[in-house]
Amino acid sequence: MTAEIIDGKALAATVREKVAGQVARLKENHQITPGLAVVLVGEDPASQVYVRSKGKQTVETGMNSYEHKLEADTPEADLLALIDTLNNDPEVHGILVQLPLPGHLDEDLVINSISPEKDVDGFHVSNVGRLGTGQKSMVPCTPLGCLMMLREHHGRLSGMDAVVIGRSNIVGKPMAQLLLGDSCTVTIAHSRTRDLPGTVRRADIVVAAVGRPQMVPGDWIKPGATVIDVGINRIAAPERGVNEDGSPKSRLVGDVDFESAAAVAGAITPVPGGVGPMTIACLLANTVTACCRANGLDEPEGLTA
Numbered sequence: 001m002t003a004e005i006i007d008g009k010a011l012a013a014t015v016r017e018k019v020a021g022q023v024a025r026l027k028e029n030h031q032i033t034p035g036l037a038v039v040l041v042g043e044d045p046a047s048q049v050y051v052r053s054k055g056k057q058t059v060e061t062g063m064n065s066y067e068h069k070l071e072a073d074t075p076e077a078d079l080l081a082l083i084d085t086l087n088n089d090p091e092v093h094g095i096l097v098q099l100p101l102p103g104h105l106d107e108d109l110v111i112n113s114i115s116p117e118k119d120v121d122g123f124h125v126s127n128v129g130r131l132g133t134g135q136k137s138m139v140p141c142t143p144l145g146c147l148m149m150l151r152e153h154h155g156r157l158s159g160m161d162a163v164v165i166g167r168s169n170i171v172g173k174p175m176a177q178l179l180l181g182d183s184c185t186v187t188i189a190h191s192r193t194r195d196l197p198g199t200v201r202r203a204d205i206v207v208a209a210v211g212r213p214q215m216v217p218g219d220w221i222k223p224g225a226t227v228i229d230v231g232i233n234r235i236a237a238p239e240r241g242v243n244e245d246g247s248p249k250s251r252l253v254g255d256v257d258f259e260s261a262a263a264v265a266g267a268i269t270p271v272p273g274g275v276g277p278m279t280i281a282c283l284l285a286n287t288v289t290a291c292c293r294a295n296g297l298d299e300p301e302g303l304t305a
Helices: 008-030 045-060 076-087 107-111 125-132 141-154 172-181 196-201 258-262 275-294
Strands: 035-041 064-070 094-097 161-165 185-189 205-208 226-229 233-236 250-253
Touching: 008 045, 008 141, 008 275, 035 045, 035 076, 035 275, 045 064, 045 275, 064 076, 076 094, 076 107, 094 275, 125 172, 141 172, 141 226, 141 275, 161 172, 161 196, 172 185, 172 205, 185 196
Parallel strands: 035 064, 035 094, 161 185, 161 205, 205 226
Antiparallel strands: 233 250
16 A cells, blocks of 8 residues: 655645635734744754745735744743734734744743734643633644544534644643544654554544654554654754764655655655644634634634634
8 A cells, every 4th residue: 555645735735725815815804914923042053944934825825924033032021012012013823933932031931921912833831822722722733734634524523533743732731622623533642652552543533743763653553544744853864974073964854754655545645744734724714714803803714614
């Protein structure tokens, strides 16, 4: 069996088209332009790349992009004051503070200072509670993107057996809640799961989000199962040659051993090109959703959980 490749780039492009269409309608019918504010503290190279990409895609869909870059030693009080200003700015509908933050800043305090209605990352404790109790919430972008890919591939997920490998607050736990919301039977597996291979092998849907390169081999996968690989890990790739400093070149891999899993699974996401593009697309979707809710308008179809 050769698995069907679930193309995250293609689906993300479709989501961005829907977002752009909704933005155009908001501008034409209501004279409203959704706005996304991104706050970057420090100069983490990966974070800088993400922020640039988010800003570029925000503008391309017709929304306003507001970027706030702060020094790495910015006092916590100054960051909280900026967030308070953004909370009270009617032109800003979504606020994202890029993680990780420098060590002197309390991430929980910062995240929970964002207005829950503008928390487009879905990390605020109020949104976590609302999601867990089946209420309307802002949904974390990566799990939302995974859910969209599963719905696109399967249609209805009701009754399917799903295993989420990983119990993080950012992916694992909200992913399980979303799958429960679509009437899956859900198991959250992790490093302490006694028979992890056997647990995974029972699943119709496997979502791997542990941050360990190629941890899940093909013989853990039930024949025909759908595999969503959230992991993005960089490993040495000496077969690609060496860098100028003599170190081996590297490549990106997921938490799943793609080659062996693709030989067994019915469908699988690649790394890169799978979940990653959907995360930013869902950030844009969340911003439009937040804008519609703030203005008492109907939420856009196909962009929410």
